Amino acid sequence: MAAKLKFTVLCGEYELVRALREGRVKPKGIDLEFVHYPGTRDIHSLVARDQGADINEYNGGAYVMAKSQGRPFTALPVFLHRRFRHGFIFVNAKSGIEKPADLTGKKIGSRTFTSAADFWMRGLLEDEYGVPQDAMNWFIQDRSEVSFKPVKGLKMKRIPKGRKIADMLVKGEVDAFMSPGVPKAIINKDRRVRRLFADHKATEMAYFERTGIFPIMHVTTIRGELVKKEPWIVESLTRAFEESKQYAFARIANPRIVPLAWWRADWEEERQCLGDDPWEFGLSEANQRNYGMLVDYVNRQGLSQRRMRLENLFPKEAFELKLPFRVKYRPDDNY
Structure with missing residues (x-):
């Protein structure tokens, strides 16, 4: 054998x-x-x-x-x-963001630009709501595991070492946060932060019924x-x-x-x-x-x-x- x-x-x-x-x-x-x-x-x-x-x-x-x-x-x-990803876009309560189109021109934070979640969330915003990635201003916490050169027209900045995007969202230093996980502010029911899609489960179920995609x-x-x-x-x-x-x-x-x-x-x-x-x-x-x-x-x-x-x-x-x-x-x- x-x-x-x-x-x-x-x-x-x-x-x-x-x-x-x-x-x-x-x-x-x-x-x-x-x-x-x-x-x-x-x-x-x-x-x-x-x-x-x-x-x-x-x-x-x-x-x-x-x-x-x-x-x-x-x-x-x-x-x-x-994982469905509509429920992982978080906004500062005073940002004036009520719907996806309101993200245009806003400061958007991500831990890294190339997490699997971020690819999907940027794609969803463009395909489902007409908000392309170059319509937003990106603030990135960590270096990506795979190197890349940002495409022309993409507005992106690395935040200072030691700063955390999740903290910046609470303080209003960024308007929104696309996160692979649920930030502590949401877990702790901090009223300064909320989800972009309040009933994200219903939104995600409707997305699946329309597309057949469980990402x-x-x-x-x-x-x-x-x-x-x-x-x-x-x-x-x-x-x-x-x-x-x-x-x-x-x-x-x-x-x-x-x-x-x-x-x-x-x-x-x-x-x-x-x-x-x-x-x-x-x-x-x-x-x-x-x-x-x-x-x-x-x-x-x-x-x-x-x-x-x-x-x-x-x-x-x-x-x-x-x-x-x-x-x-x-x-x-x-x-």
């Missing part, structure tokens, strides 16, 4: 990968070692510096940028992080030489991630597991809106359109050195996977 291949993995400690981490799911012909997860921000920096593992969760937009610059990695069609944030990268040498690993790994995901669905559908009062009702509402598998893996037509939109945003925002296509970003074996995957585990409805 041939010896199994051994790969290291660096990704978030998600329920979706729990069965893989615990060894209940094993990819055919491969042993996986999950290395220490350094945190949401640091993982992207490590991958950008080629200091990650063999297999890495990575910012889906920065991946497009890095590939356009010739980085020799590729990606599995495994999308571990998705893909992250891809799963793998060293290109590994796929070139052993192309069969694309199917083995993708199917293992899929099986782990089905374990997760079976586990968390049980309302005893999640300490939320209306968890089962929320689960049912989400499935009614988003379908049976909102976290679909593989390059289905829907996923190609979804991730293709992020790729298009990176291209249109002037952040790729050459125009990228999905064929530049995934190995041919990813397109050859037979879909849909055979579902092995189903949640028990008797709760």
Whole structure:
């Protein structure tokens, strides 16, 4: 019997990968070692510096940028992080911003210009509300993990080292903040800060109903030489991630597991809106359109050195996977 291949993995400690981490799911012909997860921000920096593992969760937009610059990695069609982004645009209560069009000419803060969330939020503002990125004045906190030259006409400044965009929003030094996470001011119910979209859930549900897009944030990268040498690993790994995901669905559908009062009702509402598998893996037509939109945003925002296509970003074996995957585990409805 041939010896199994051994790969290291660096990704978030998600329920979706729990069965893989615990060894209940094993990819055919491969042993996986999950290395220490350094945190949401640091993982992207490590991958950008080629200091990650063999297999890495990575910012889906920065991946497009890095590939356009010739980085020799590729990606599995495994999308571990998705998130709607209307609810992550925050404004100072005294900014005079009531609707997206009011962002025109305003001071907009971002922790970094190239987080996956920022690509999507800038794209949404332009496509859905007619507010292009060059209509706003950008104030950036941190250097991007992947270098880039701002496109002509883009008004951008780095804030002084040690300053925080979240604090500047509270003080009114910037008018709005596009953030991958929820700032403390919102968590602490600080009345000086509010969301641009007050009922962001309704806005996001309407967006999905109109577009069918549940935005893909992250891809799963793998060293290109590994796929070139052993192309069969694309199917083995993708199917293992899929099986782990089905374990997760079976586990968390049980309302005893999640300490939320209306968890089962929320689960049912989400499935009614988003379908049976909102976290679909593989390059289905829907996923190609979804991730293709992020790729298009990176291209249109002037952040790729050459125009990228999905064929530049995934190995041919990813397109050859037979879909849909055979579902092995189903949640028990008797709760």
